Amino acid sequence: MKKSHFGRKRPMEEKEKIRNTMIGRKPSLKSIEKMKKTKKERGIKMSERCREASIISNTGRKHTPEFCEHMRNLRKGKTFLELYGEEKTLKIKEKLRISQTGKLVSKETREKNRLRMLNGGAAKIHRFRKNPSEPERKLREIVKELYQSCIYQYVIFNYAIDVVIPEYKIAIEYDGYYHFYGIGKSKEEKEESLKKRKEFDHNRQRKIEELGWIFYRVTMFDKFPTKEEVKEKIKKYIELNKINHIKEDNYDTAEISSENTNVNFG
Numbered sequence: 001m002k003k004s005h006f007g008r009k010r011p012m013e014e015k016e017k018i019r020n021t022m023i024g025r026k027p028s029l030k031s032i033e034k035m036k037k038t039k040k041e042r043g044i045k046m047s048e049r050c051r052e053a054s055i056i057s058n059t060g061r062k063h064t065p066e067f068c069e070h071m072r073n074l075r076k077g078k079t080f081l082e083l084y085g086e087e088k089t090l091k092i093k094e095k096l097r098i099s100q101t102g103k104l105v106s107k108e109t110r111e112k113n114r115l116r117m118l119n120g121g122a123a124k125i126h127r128f129r130k131n132p133s134e135p136e137r138k139l140r141e142i143v144k145e146l147y148q149s150c151i152y153q154y155v156i157f158n159y160a161i162d163v164v165i166p167e168y169k170i171a172i173e174y175d176g177y178y179h180f181y182g183i184g185k186s187k188e189e190k191e192e193s194l195k196k197r198k199e200f201d202h203n204r205q206r207k208i209e210e211l212g213w214i215f216y217r218v219t220m221f222d223k224f225p226t227k228e229e230v231k232e233k234i235k236k237y238i239e240l241n242k243i244n245h246i247k248e249d250n251y252d253t254a255e256i257s258s259e260n261t262n263v264n265f266g
Helices: 012-022 029-036 048-058 065-075 080-100 107-127 134-146 187-209 227-261
Strands: 151-156 159-165 170-175 214-219
Touching: 134 159, 134 170, 134 227, 159 187, 170 227, 187 214, 214 227
Parallel strands: 170 214
Antiparallel strands: 151 159, 159 170
16 A cells, blocks of 8 residues: 555545455455454554544444343453453552542432441341451350351341350350440540440340340450350350240240130120
8 A cells, every 4th residue: 555545535435346345255264363363462552543533433322232241241250350450450440449539429329328228238248247356256166166056147137146046046245345445536435435335235135135035245354265164154045045935935825814814704
């Protein structure tokens, strides 16, 4: 191609003529292999003018549902790193971080998130906590050795309990620093925070105990129990829970019998 041809726009008649000459023509094996390679592999870089033209032509363009499904399947289960490489992944993350900084959330979105957290969302998030304190982790392991059926971060209402033995309704918790010291800059803020925390813990335990659960608590001020001590303590709570259930059953039957005796036959 002559140098004078560079930058020249072909007329429609000439484009149509070239298109017609290519109909039915089979590409060579060399051309097929070349087309299989991406532009990046061939060392071809898009000029700024072509990039701008591409952006303008694709603006507002809608993809077909088939294409969207195809792209979704290609990306499914893959991370940004696998899809785009390290360099582009860092750029994408930085772009997302900047776009979210200082972003105002609407009242509807805030209310929606609040309701989601109240309806089990908070407890669900808490279940994925992977870094419990060292004493809590040790207590978990001891309970697991004694009772294989125990469950970590068990959800009751919208609360997550450290460890439970569900068949006996025993709730086991470790209370660390967070439960005894307030959060805040001033002394008043810390006292207020601690007061709210104690009220929350009290109401939480009361609601769960109303369902027939018994709490076994180990605090940071207690001497950490041995495996035998934990075993004996849980046994006592199991017996206590059985006695409470028997009392409740007797109370229910007594109520029923009193109702029957108070029937007026006229």
